[in-house]
Amino acid sequence: MTSRKVGAIHLREWGGPGVPLLLLHGMAAHTHWWDPVVPAWKGTFHVAALDFRGHGDSDWLEGEAYESARWVEDIETARKAMGWERFILVGHSMGARIALDYAERHGDRLRGVAAIDFLPEFYESRSRSHETVRSRPQPVYDTEETMLAKFRLQPPGTLLDEAGLRELGRHGVRRGPLGWSWKFDWRSFSFPYGPIWEQLPGIAVDALIVRGEHSTVMPREIMDKVVALLPRGRGVEIAGAHHHIPLDKPEELAAAVSAWAASLPA
Numbered sequence: 001m002t003s004r005k006v007g008a009i010h011l012r013e014w015g016g017p018g019v020p021l022l023l024l025h026g027m028a029a030h031t032h033w034w035d036p037v038v039p040a041w042k043g044t045f046h047v048a049a050l051d052f053r054g055h056g057d058s059d060w061l062e063g064e065a066y067e068s069a070r071w072v073e074d075i076e077t078a079r080k081a082m083g084w085e086r087f088i089l090v091g092h093s094m095g096a097r098i099a100l101d102y103a104e105r106h107g108d109r110l111r112g113v114a115a116i117d118f119l120p121e122f123y124e125s126r127s128r129s130h131e132t133v134r135s136r137p138q139p140v141y142d143t144e145e146t147m148l149a150k151f152r153l154q155p156p157g158t159l160l161d162e163a164g165l166r167e168l169g170r171h172g173v174r175r176g177p178l179g180w181s182w183k184f185d186w187r188s189f190s191f192p193y194g195p196i197w198e199q200l201p202g203i204a205v206d207a208l209i210v211r212g213e214h215s216t217v218m219p220r221e222i223m224d225k226v227v228a229l230l231p232r233g234r235g236v237e238i239a240g241a242h243h244h245i246p247l248d249k250p251e252e253l254a255a256a257v258s259a260w261a262a263s264l265p266a
Contacts, residue, residue: 001014002015007077008059009050009053009074010050010058011050011078012049013047013048014042014048016042016046018044019044019045019046019087020045020046020082020086021046021048021087021089021090021261022087023037023050023090024052024089024090024092024098025051025091026095027189027191028182029055029056029093029095029172030051030171030172031051033247034049034246036247037253040250040251040254044258045261048078048082050078052074052098053066053071053074054185054187055185056172056183056184060185067192068097068191072105072106075098075102085109086109086110086111088113089102089103089114090114091115091116091118093116093118093217094118094191096115096117097118097119097196099115100200100203100207101199103203103207104199107204111261111266112205112207112260112261113203114257114260115208116210117210117218117243117244121194121196136186138181138185138187140180141179141180142180143180144173144180146180147173147182153247155216157214157243158244158247158248159240159248159249160248172184196226200226203230204231204232206264206265207233208233208235208236208256208257209226209230209233209234210235210236211223211236212238212241212245212249213241214240214242215242217243236260
């Protein structure tokens, strides 16, 4: 695995002889959320993952809001840096929404898009909770240990053990001039989650929609509705998983994506 910066974007690339595949993380996350999944794709895909701007080891935006168009640009930056003409795009949560936006705008560059357990629109209860979070300033702590003690997944359901959670959290913090804080820019919570329903019929590429059996973010009926609106959609449910499927059931997720990808036209 290699790690590098391309302009403002941080990339991790595992390589491999197979079809190019780019991974997109969710809100407030980073490339390491994919670490449990990637080993299962060895020899099948040429895998890379990016940190969106405002996340992980990529740069933060200055003087402008975090919007889908900016993160779609990040995908294009990664694609060009790796010299890919056509590839498979896989996104989780917020990354799934950005993946679908990219598929709508640049479908000719994709062999397919996989969107994993995402919000197709903001439900009222979730909107109130999100407004509370986004209104807070960037948190700063005295020590790394204080930060890691506060690290939690949202929503909280997961099969990942405490050691795994702590390691994941450690990849998402850093020390700055004022103290310890999260690597992601708190302003990224201002990303607008508009309804996706009118967009879906215009996504012409092959699309895989994945939900976790116990997900509170994408209930089964919502996944079915998304699949029905996509011209070339397919749905898969991962048994036993919550919303954070790459952490909960990485091998099962990898197998589902591999089986779907094997059916795609060249």
